[in-house]
Amino acid sequence: MADLRTLAIFVKVGERRSFVGAARELGISQSGVSNAIGRLEDRLGVRLLARTTRRVNLTEDGAAYLERCRRILEDLDEAELVLKKARTTPTGRLRVDMPVSYGRLKMVPEMGAFQARHPEVQLALTFTDRYIDLVEEGVDVAVRFGPLRDSTLMARRLSETRFQVVGSPAYFARAGRPRTPDDLKRHQCLVLAQRESRPRDWRFRRGGEDILITPPSRMSFSDGAAICGAACAGYGLAQMHDYYAAGPIAAGELEPVLEKFRTGPDGIFLVYPQTRHLSPKVRAFVDFMTKGFR
Numbered sequence: 558m559a560d561l562r563t564l565a566i567f568v569k570v571g572e573r574r575s576f577v578g579a580a581r582e583l584g585i586s587q588s589g590v591s592n593a594i595g596r597l598e599d600r601l602g603v604r605l606l607a608r609t610t611r612r613v614n615l616t617e618d619g620a621a622y623l624e625r626c627r628r629i630l631e632d633l634d635e636a637e638l639v640l641k642k643a644r645t646t647p648t649g650r651l652r653v654d655m656p657v658s659y660g661r662l663k664m665v666p667e668m669g670a671f672q673a674r675h676p677e678v679q680l681a682l683t684f685t686d687r688y689i690d691l692v693e694e695g696v697d698v699a700v701r702f703g704p705l706r707d708s709t710l711m712a713r714r715l716s717e718t719r720f721q722v723v724g725s726p727a728y729f730a731r732a733g734r735p736r737t738p739d740d741l742k743r744h745q746c747l748v749l750a751q752r753e754s755r756p757r758d759w760r761f762r763r764g765g766e767d768i769l770i771t772p773p774s775r776m777s778f779s780d781g782a783a784i785c786g787a788a789c790a791g792y793g794l795a796q797m798h799d800y801y802a803a804g805p806i807a808a809g810e811l812e813p814v815l816e817k818f819r820t821g822p823d824g825i826f827l828v829y830p831q832t833r834h835l836s837p838k839v840r841a842f843v844d845f846m847t848k849g850f851r
Contacts, residue, residue, distance in 0.1 A: 561630070561633070563593050563596065563597050564626045564629065564630060565583075566579065566583065566585075566590055566593045566594065567593070567594060567605065567623070567626060568623060568626050568627050568630060569582060569583055570590060570594060570606065571605075571606070571615055571619065571620075571623040571626075572623075572627075574613050574614065574615075575612075575613060576590050576594075576613060594606060601622075603618045603619075604616050604618065604619070605618060605622055605623075606619055607619075624695060625695075628695045631649060631650065634649070635836045638837075645837060646677060646837065647675045647677065647836075647837040647838040647840070647841040647842075648677035648678060648837070649677075649678065649679065649836075649838055650678075650679045650681055651678050651679065651680055651681065651697050651698070651838045651842060652681040652682075652683065652695060652696050652697050652698075653680065653681070653682050653683070653696070653697065653698045653699070653842070654682075654683045654684075654685060654689060654691075654694075654696045654698075654700070655682070655684060655699065655700040656684070656685070656686050656700060656702065657684045657685065657686055657782075658782065658798070658801055659700060659702075659800065659825070660682070660684045660700065661684070661782075662800060662801065662804075663716075663800060663850075664682075664700065664846075667845075667846060667849055668680060668682070670845075670849070671842065671846070674841075674845065675838070675841050675842075678841070683696070686751065687751075688706075691710065691828070691829070691830055697829060697836075697838070697839050697842075698827055698828070698829045698839060698842055698843065699828050699829070700825065700826070700828075701825070701828050702718065702824075702825055702826075703823040704824075705826060705828065707828070709830070709831060710829065710830060710831065711829050711830070711831050712826045712827065713826060713827045714824055714825070714826055714847070715826055715827050715846060715847055715850050716800075716824075716825045716850045717822035717823060717824050718798045718799055718800055718822060718823055718825055719798070719799050719821070719822045720759070720760055720796050720797070720798060720799070720820055721796065721797060721798070721816075721819065722735075722759070722794055722795070722796045722813065722814050722815045723788055723794070723796075723797065723802050723805070723806065723811040723812060723813050723814070724788060724791075724811065724812060725788060725789055725791045725810060725812070726809070727791040728788075728791040728794070729812065729814075731791070732745070734814050735794070735814055736815075737815070737818070738759075738763065738768070738770050738815060741759070741770060741794070742773055744793065745773070745774070745775065745792065745794065746759075746772035746793055746796075747774065747776055747778065747784050747787050747788055747792060747793045747794065747795040748772055748774045748776075748777045748778070748784075749777070749778060749779070749781065749784060750777040750778070750779060751779055756771070756772075756774060758770060758772075759771075759772050759796045760796075760820045761815070761818040761819070762818060762819065762821065763818055767820055772794075772796075776792060776793065784797065785797060785801060785802075785811075788805075788811060789805055789810045789811060794814070827842075827843050827846060827847065829843065
């Protein structure tokens with residue numbers, strides 16, 4: 558196992574893309590830096606850095622290793638701060654992952670106020686609709702919808718959402734309005750389909766039970782914003798989260814239908830890995846967001 562000093566040297570070289578710059582910043586000789594990197598590459602059996610006469614670049618393996626090493630060193634720094642109680646001010650890099658649409662519409666507008674209150678926290682926001690492993694991908698906090706599948710994570714309720722079927726006034730003038738979910742077979746529906754997966758079924762509640770309907774469609778999308786835009790343009794009906802539909806409905810661009818068949822709300826949660834000593838930056842972010850959304 559590489560010692561922490563060697564990891565710190567590698568991280569500094571990877572960040573600066575320079576042996577000279579890393580040596581100067583660490584206060585050691587350039588040969589000391591070069592020897593440490595050479596020993597590390599020999600031990601791992603891979604090239605971490607591609608060297609030329611003018612610059613230093615990370616290899617693909619090096620880039621992946623750099624992110625892990627940086628995370629290890631950051632976690633160790635935070636562990637020392639917590640154990641020694643040397644500092645209580647939230648500080649450091651905080652990576653937050655969130656669904657694309659919800660993140661853009663609901664989370665990003667709150668980041669300015671959080672940053673103003675905690676200026677020593679460096680926010681790194683990522684947006685994806687896939688289910689990620691927080692520990693594997695080095696994420697501090699993530700936003701999750703619906704029932705939580707991972708019992709190893711801590712969770713704080715942030716908000717809730719319900720699905721809503723909407724269409725434009727122009728579409729309804731042309732095709733009429735569905736009165737029940739069964740009427741959807743006579744309508745053009747705009748559906749969400751991620752990559753090669755089948756389109757997402759639409760959820761409704763009828764007779765006290767939740768039901769799934771596969772809507773007829775000649776048009777599918779992998780992006781919620783595109784579906785919303787297509788619905789506003791009159792291409793067909795769409796089922797989307799109410800937080801997404803609220804703006805276009807208020808603007809008169811979309812109108813809701815099948816309201817009495819809407820399902821109950823799904824919870825929206827902030828989740829984060831369990832730890833005996835929750836870092837100040839994670840605690841500050843979770844507390845700030847849950848209070849703000851309440």
